[in-house]
Amino acid sequence: xxxxxxxxxxxxxxxxxxxxxxxxxxxxxxxxxxxxxxxxxxxxxxxxxxxxxxxxxxxxxxxxxxxxxxxxxxxxxxxxxxxxxxxxxxxxxxxxxxxxxxxxxxxxxxxxxxxxxxxxxxxxxxxxxxxxxxxxxxxxxxxxxxxxxxxxxxxxxxxxxxxxxxxxxxxxxxxxxxxxxxxxxxxxxxxxxxxxxxxxxxxxxxxxxxxxxxxxxxxxxxxxxxxxxxxxxxxxxxxxxxxxxxxxxxxxxxxxxxxxxxxxxxxxxxxxxxxxxxxxxxxxxxxxxxxxxxxxxxxxxxxxxxxxxxxxxxxxxxxxxxxxxxxxxxxxxxxxxxxxxxxxxxxxxxxxxxxxxxxxxxxxxxxxxxxxxxxxxxxxxxxxxxxxxxxxxxxx
Amino acid sequence: xxxxxxxxxxxxxxxxxxxxxxxxxxxxxxxxxxxxxxxxxxxxxxxxxxxxxxxxxxxxxxxxxxxxxxxxxxxxxxxxxxxxxxxxxxxxxxxxxxxxxxxxxxxxxxxxxxxxxxxxxxxxxxxxxxxxxxxxxxxxxxxxxxxxxxxxxxxxxxxxxxxxxxxxxxxxxxxxxxxxxxxxxxxxxxxxxxxxxxxxxxxxxxxxxxxxxxxxxxxxxxxxxxxxxxxxxxxxxxxx
Amino acid sequence: xxxxxxxxxxxxxxxxxxxxxxxxxxxxxxxxxxxxxxxxxxxxxxxxxxxxxxxxxxxxxxxxxxxxxxxxxxxxxxxxxxxxxxxxxxxxxxxxxxxxxxxxxxxxxxxxxxxxxxxxxxxxxxxxxxxxxxxxxxxxxxxxxxxxxxxxxxxxxxxxxxxxxxxxxxxxxxxxxxxxxxxxxxxxxxxxxxxxxxxxxxxxxxxxxxxxxxxxxxxxxxxxxxxxxxxxxxxxxxxxxxxxxxxxxxxxxxxxxxxxxxxxxxxxxxxxxxxxxxxxxxxxxxxxxxxxxxxxxxxx
Numbered sequence: 001x002x003x004x005x006x007x008x009x010x011x012x013x014x015x016x017x018x019x020x021x022x023x024x025x026x027x028x029x030x031x032x033x034x035x036x037x038x039x040x041x042x043x044x045x046x047x048x049x050x051x052x053x054x055x056x057x058x059x060x061x062x063x064x065x066x067x068x069x070x071x072x073x074x075x076x077x078x079x080x081x082x083x084x085x086x087x088x089x090x091x092x093x094x095x096x097x098x099x100x101x102x103x104x105x106x107x108x109x110x111x112x113x114x115x116x117x118x119x120x121x122x123x124x125x126x127x128x129x130x131x132x133x134x135x136x137x138x139x140x141x142x143x144x145x146x147x148x149x150x151x152x153x154x155x156x157x158x159x160x161x162x163x164x165x166x167x168x169x170x171x172x173x174x175x176x177x178x179x180x181x182x183x184x185x186x187x188x189x190x191x192x193x194x195x196x197x198x199x200x201x202x203x204x205x206x207x208x209x210x211x212x213x214x215x216x217x218x219x220x221x222x223x224x225x226x227x228x229x230x231x232x233x234x235x236x237x238x239x240x241x242x243x244x245x246x247x248x249x250x251x252x253x254x255x256x257x258x259x260x261x262x263x264x265x266x267x268x269x270x271x272x273x274x275x276x277x278x279x280x281x282x283x284x285x286x287x288x289x290x291x292x293x294x295x296x297x298x299x300x301x302x303x304x305x306x307x308x309x310x311x312x313x314x315x316x317x318x319x320x321x322x323x324x325x326x327x328x329x330x331x332x333x334x335x336x337x338x339x340x341x342x343x344x345x346x347x348x349x350x351x352x353x354x355x356x357x358x359x360x361x362x363x364x365x366x367x368x369x370x371x372x373x374x375x376x377x378x379x380x381x382x383x384x385x386x387x388x389x390x391x392x393x394x395x396x
Numbered sequence: 397x398x399x400x401x402x403x404x405x406x407x408x409x410x411x412x413x414x415x416x417x418x419x420x421x422x423x424x425x426x427x428x429x430x431x432x433x434x435x436x437x438x439x440x441x442x443x444x445x446x447x448x449x450x451x452x453x454x455x456x457x458x459x460x461x462x463x464x465x466x467x468x469x470x471x472x473x474x475x476x477x478x479x480x481x482x483x484x485x486x487x488x489x490x491x492x493x494x495x496x497x498x499x500x501x502x503x504x505x506x507x508x509x510x511x512x513x514x515x516x517x518x519x520x521x522x523x524x525x526x527x528x529x530x531x532x533x534x535x536x537x538x539x540x541x542x543x544x545x546x547x548x549x550x551x552x553x554x555x556x557x558x559x560x561x562x563x564x565x566x567x568x569x570x571x572x573x574x575x576x577x578x579x580x581x582x583x584x585x586x587x588x589x590x591x592x593x594x595x596x597x598x599x600x601x602x603x604x605x606x607x608x609x610x611x612x613x614x615x616x617x618x619x620x621x622x623x624x625x626x627x628x629x630x631x632x633x634x635x636x
Numbered sequence: 637x638x639x640x641x642x643x644x645x646x647x648x649x650x651x652x653x654x655x656x657x658x659x660x661x662x663x664x665x666x667x668x669x670x671x672x673x674x675x676x677x678x679x680x681x682x683x684x685x686x687x688x689x690x691x692x693x694x695x696x697x698x699x700x701x702x703x704x705x706x707x708x709x710x711x712x713x714x715x716x717x718x719x720x721x722x723x724x725x726x727x728x729x730x731x732x733x734x735x736x737x738x739x740x741x742x743x744x745x746x747x748x749x750x751x752x753x754x755x756x757x758x759x760x761x762x763x764x765x766x767x768x769x770x771x772x773x774x775x776x777x778x779x780x781x782x783x784x785x786x787x788x789x790x791x792x793x794x795x796x797x798x799x800x801x802x803x804x805x806x807x808x809x810x811x812x813x814x815x816x817x818x819x820x821x822x823x824x825x826x827x828x829x830x831x832x833x834x835x836x837x838x839x840x841x842x843x844x845x846x847x848x849x850x851x852x853x854x855x856x857x858x859x860x861x862x863x864x865x866x867x868x869x870x871x872x873x874x875x876x877x878x879x880x881x882x883x884x885x886x887x888x889x890x891x892x893x894x895x896x897x898x899x900x901x902x903x904x905x906x907x908x909x910x911x912x913x914x915x916x917x918x919x920x921x922x923x924x925x926x927x928x929x930x931x932x933x934x935x936x
Contacts (some may be wrong), residue, residue, distance in 0.1 A: 019721050026714060026755040027681075030688050032695040041763050138736070185920045192671055195739075196874045199867060200912035211905040227675035321867070329885055332740050365751035371744030372726045452819055472822035481823070488820040490813050501813050505825040547736070553824065 006059060013055050017048050100246055104239035112238035116310060118247040120242050120303050125330045125342040126256045127299030132328065133337035134265060134273025135292035138195045140324055141182070141202020145175040145297035147209060147319035149304020154222045154314045155215070164228035168248075168305050175301025176294040178205075183293030187286055202324055209316040221315025225308050235309075245306050252299050257339060258293065268292055271338075276383070332373055335381030344382045401464065402430045403588055404449070404557055409458035411448045418444040420612040421458065426557065426590055431583050432590040433599040433620065435633055436609035442592040443485050446559045446607070450475055450482050462545075462557070477505045479556030483563065485592075487546040491535030495526055498534050498545055502552030512552070514536065519548040522578065542569040557588045564595045576602050596633035600624045608633075638777035643900045644893075649784045649853065651892025652791035656846035657869035658876070658884040659798065659841025663743070667815045667835050669735060673742040674722055675843060676866020677704045677749035682844025683857035684753060685711035687762050700768045700862030703917045704863040708848055712841035719840030720833050722749075744861075751923065753859040763850070766853065787849045794842060795885060802881060811835055815879065868895070877925030886926055890914065894924075 022042050028040045069289045084092070101287050104112055123145060131139045149171040154171065156162040186194050209216050216222065228235045229242055235241050259265050270278035279285045308314045326349065334345020352370060356363045399626050402425040411419045419441050426432045434442050447453040451462055451472045460467050462480055475481075500517065503512045520527040523544040529537060537545060543563055550558055559578065564572040576598055583589050593599035598622045600606055608616040608629065616623070623629050657679050664672045689707035694700060726745045730738040772781030802808035814821045814831045821828055850865065851857045872891040876883025891911050898910035918926060 017723075019717070023714075023718055023721060024756075026688065027726075028686060030692050032691040034692075049920050132736075138739075141902055185916055189919060189923050192665070192669070192878070193874060193919055195925060196673060196871055197916050200871060200915055203867065204912050207909050321863075322747075322872075325747075329743065332736050336736065345930065361755065362751075364747055365755060367750060368744045368747030368749075372741045372748065373744075375737045375741040375744065376726070376729050379737035380728060450823060452822065471827070473817075473825050473827045476823065476825040484820065484823060488817050488823075490816045490820070492816055493809070493812060497809060500809065500828075501821075501824050504810065504813075549824070 007012070011174035015050055017044075017051060020044070020047060045120075053254070097250070104242045109238055112242050114350065114354060116238065116242055116245055119249045120307055120310075120344055121327065121330060121346040122249050122343055123252045123299050123306075123348055124327045125334070125346050126252050126339065127296045127303070128327050128335065129296075129331050129342050130256060130259065130268075130299070131292050131296035131340075132331055133258065133342075134268040134272065135289060136268075137186075137289060137292060138192070138193050138198070138326065139293075139296070140199035140321070140329055141205070142198070142296070142300060143319045143321075143324040144182070144202045144205035144384075145178055145300035145317075146304040146307070146323070147205055147314075148175045148178045148297075148306040149300070149301030150314045150318070151216060151222075153305035153308045154225045157226050158222065158224070164305070165228075165230065165307050168302060171305035172298040172301040175304065176295040179293040179295075179297030180290055183290050187289050199321065199324075202319075202321060206316050206319050206321075209319065216316070219316060221313055221317075222314050225312045225314065227312065228309050241310050245303075245310070248302050248306060252302070254298075260337075260339070262310065264291065287378060310346060312383065329371055333371070333381055335384040338381070338383050338385035341381050341383035341385065348382070399484070401428075402426055402461070404590070405422060405461040406445070406449070407459045407461070409445075409448055409455045409460060411444060411453050411455045419455075420610055422609075422612070422614055423458075424607050424614060426588060428558070428588055429583075429586065430549070430605065431579070431589040431591060431603040433593055433602055433603035433606045434609055435593055435596040435599055436502060436634075438594075439611070440609040442609055443561050444612075446482055446484070446561050446590070446592060449559065450480070463575040476553050479554070480559070481550045481553045481555035481557070482559040483546045483550045483561060485561040485565065487542045489534040489537070489542050489545050489549070491533065493588070494531055495534060496530045498549050499530075499552050499593060501528075502549035504553075506553070514552065515552055519551050521544075522551070523548050523580070528539060531571075537567050540568070540575075543567060543571075543575060544578075547575075547582075551582065551587075555587055557590065558582065559590045559592075561592045562594060564593065564598065570610070572598065596629070639900065642778050642844075643672040643896050644778055644786065645778070647893035647896035648889065649787050649892075650896055651889035652788055652867065653846045653849050653888075654855070654869045654872045655885045655888025656794060656842045657865060658888045659795075659881065660843045661870045662873040662878055662880065662884045663811075663835050663839045665873070666737075667671030667811065667832055668727070668731070668781040670727060670738050670742060671870065672836075673739070673840075673866075674726075674728075674749055675839065676745055676869075677753070677849075678719055678796050678840040679843040679847040679865060680753060680857070680859065680862035681718055681749070681871075682711050682715045682840075682847030683851040683861060684847075684859075685714045685844065686758055686848035686851050687764055687857055690765060690768065694765055694767070699764055700765070704768055704848075708845060709820075711848055712844045713845035715840040715847075716837035718749075719836040723833055723836040728832075750859060750862065757859055759859065761858045763856045764851050766855075783852045787853060789850070790845065794845060798842070799836070799881065807831075807834065813902075868908070868911055871911065875915050875918055875925055877927040880927045881927070882928035883925055889893065890926075 021040070024044060025037075025040045029036045054343045067370055083304060103115060124142070127145075128139065131137050131142070131179050150169040151353065153164065153167040157164070162170070167391075182198065186197050207284055210219055212218070228241075233240075235244060267278065267283045268309050270281065271285055271288060275285055307318070330345040330349050331342055332345070333348060334343065335341025349367075353363050356366055359366070404426040407426050408423055409419055410417060410421055422441070422445055424445075425430070428601045428636075435495060436442050444453055448455050451468070451470060455468055462475075462478065467475065467478075467480075470478075490501060493501065496516075499516055500512070503515065506512055520530075525541055526545060526548055529541065534542070534545060547560070548561070563575050563579065566607050567575065572595065579589060579591065579602060591599055591603060600623055603620045606618065606620045606623045607614050608623070616626075616629070618626070657675070660675045660678065661672060664670060664675070686707050688701050689710055689930060698706075721743050726741045728809040729901055730741055767782075768782075772779055772784070774780070800808075810821070810826045810831050811834070813824070814826060814828045818828050821831075846865075847857070847861075850861070868891050869888065872887035873884050874887070875890060876885070876887030878890060891914070894914050895907045895911050899907040902910070
């Protein structure tokens with residue numbers, strides 16, 4: 001790095017820190033009794049030291065002093081990449097599946113719990129991926145379908161004694177219908193209008209769940225939802241539940257994979273890239289967009305039904321906008337339109353808060369910061385899909 | 397009229413969109429007071445050349461000199477204040493500003509309001525149609541009027557060098573003739589003009605010298621009348 | 637009848653507040669086509685800055701209205717700086733990236749700022765001093781607090797000022813030009829980065845004013861207060877026609893009215909549902925909002 005570049009970097013850092021101090025102090029330091037500086041400078045000190053450390057490390061790396069350490073890592077990464085490229089896909093998939101199947105046998109309850117939530121989010125992420133990644137429809141109320149699925153199972157099983165396995169398709173179906181209801185009025189809208197309308201729908205669903213006391217028991221939620229059962233086998237342990245959601249996730253992955261490379265998938269991608277052109281080429285954009293909503297919602301419905309069965313409780317708080325945002329971040333962070341990308345995104349975002357569980361208070365702060373940071377470092381996601389073209393509007 | 401010191405010079409300029417190189421080492425010189433034209437087929441890199449001069453597209457190699465100084469890193473928004481002004485392809489007038497506001501935008505960096513007022517009168521004399529339409533939104537003008545507005549807006553910055561990108565695009569033949577007359581008139585007032593054109597015939601008649609671009613490289617440069625007489629050029633660009 | 641007039645007055649007050657927040661969304665969207673999710677947090681930060689400053693200044697023995705005026709100006713300035721910092725850090729590097737990447741960056745910033753507020757200010761509500769918020773006039777059953785009058789007057793003043801700024805000044809012209817064509821703006825000598833930063837600053841300053849008003853109106857502020865009004869204000873911006881300044885005002889008033897009347901005549905629990913239903917219905921019949929959008933259509 002040139003001296004000029006380095007100077008620019010340090011000046012930027014210094015300006016940023018001064019700016020940070022100006023923004024931080026009024027929040028911490030102005031008290032009715034008078035000004036206070038100790039708390040501010042304590043926080044500022046930590047941040048400044050961290051910033052200088054990071055910058056220093058970055059410069060050392062840029063200057064090549066870390067090549068000695070970096071080279072072996074890089075060559076190892078290259079080796080893995082080459083090995084990955086050489087191994088046939090079925091071997092990789094088989095190995096992944098084998099690991100997934102053996103996983104609960106060698107781990108404890110805590111790991112099962114985390115693994116189950118990873119698998120739930122994989123279903124949600126892949127479902128949303130159909131809507132956002134493939135068809136290019138920005139959906140900020142996706143979690144509503146998850147809620148529909150969860151409440152479907154909760155109400156049907158408690159009121160009518162339906163079994164989990166019967167409810168699973170019903171939950172998917174009802175979620176798909178909800179998808180069509182939400183999808184229909186939004187089909188004429190573009191990009192960001194869609195975002196606010198879907199967000200509005202999501203909020204409407206949550207508010208209804210929260211306020212319709214007679215049906216949903218309002219903010220208290222529904223308790224005592226039965227566990228799944230199969231030929232007399234009660235899925236009592238977390239490990240057995242893990243296999244249920246694993247099966248659902250595998251079905252989801254396979255369906256999304258098949259959809260991705262089908263005629264319908266190509267039509268969705270055409271709509272995403274240029275809706276007018278797609279329509280002129282004879283793609284029925286109206287029906288296909290509706291289908292994208294319905295398909296995406298179906299997977300969320302499955303996941304929702306399982307969620308209700310696993311928690312044995314549903315409440316409106318589980319279906320807030322933050323959850324929608326979370327699933328969307330997983331999809332975008334991982335790489336839109338790419339199945340391994342979405343799975344990686346889920347792993348990253350479920351694992352990250354777990355790692356920071358110790359610092360309960362700072363968890364969401366760090367989460368938000370890291371989300372922004374990841375976007376700055378890898379705007380296209382961790383594992384971008386090969387076929388996502390850059391739109392002309394983004395070229396400039 | 398032609399000075400020995402070029403006012404604008406490109407030396408081996410390379411620029412790219414992502415991984416695709418659009419300019420593969422372009423060198424050209426523009427002397428004060430002349431009209432230089434750059435001709436070539438679609439995708440030859442004509443517009444990219446102008447965009448690279450204005451630093452909208454970054455040059456990854458080579459140097460751009462203006463009035464003897466290297467301007468590679470100078471921000472696009474600084475260049476008009478130095479007298480280097482571009483009328484880009486497709487005119488790009490501000491569609492939801494009025495004609496008058498569009499003209500004011502051309503003089504955005506100028507602080508001499510009296511001089512600006514004077515220049516508004518001057519361009520209205522050059523383009524009387526615009527005076528009638530001065531309260532209309534830019535987007536409601538016809539194609540020819542938009543081209544005139546774009547040129548008028550550029551003149552509002554009192555340019556030393558005017559970069560014109562395809563002023564004839566999409567216009568009726570009569571209007572094209574009119575636009576080229578105005579280009580000559582502007583040049584007559586001492587403005588150096590770089591003219592990028594697909595309409596090679598008209599451009600070469602108007603210009604004193606010409607450069608021929610093919611897939612990002614200069615393949616020929618000569619006096620305009622010689623290019624016009626060159627059988628290869630006539631065959632490739634004049635449809636003979 | 638009295639009830640109706642009372643609701644009307646409340647609706648105008650609330651609608652004005654939504655309009656002020658909506659302006660920030662609409663201006664930012666108009667210029668860089670980004671839904672700035674962190675905008676609700678600027679609003680919350682403004683509310684907090686208001687309570688912090690008013691508490692401090694009134695402890696120094698200043699007249700309550702002087703406290704309010706000074707706090708308002710300082711809080712607006714604070715949020716302007718905050719917005720510029722966020723823009724520089726989280727959005728500027730993503731100008732060339734996909735819009736979803738910028739959207740998520742905004743979402744990340746929103747979560748970050750909200751939790752930052754929580755960590756520095758605590759999870760509990762912070763109350764505005766009552767000597768400022770009390771008092772008012774009443775005619776029979778209709779009552780208007782001084783605070784409501786102040787809110788309406790200030791909102792009107794800020795809107796007028798903004799309109800003058802955008803349509804009558806050089807900076808305003810540069811803002812409109814940049815929103816329409818960034819490349820061309822650069823070619824006529826506008827530094828678009830600076831204009832974008834200014835746009836963020838103005839939007840956040842208006843949101844800060846709205847934050848203080850909400851704090852005064854409801855008597856307290858909370859770290860998560862930015863979320864729901866943020867969504868509704870964004871809905872208001874879209875309802876009016878995104879990128880359109882008059883539209884933001886119209887949309888804000890509509891959302892405010894719908895909310896107040898729904899709460900008054902139908903059901904308080906479902907008031908937000910009505911706001912969203914109106915939004916969806918309007919967009920269904922008029923997809924570009926009531927006043928029409930004002931966004932460069934070549935880019936959307």
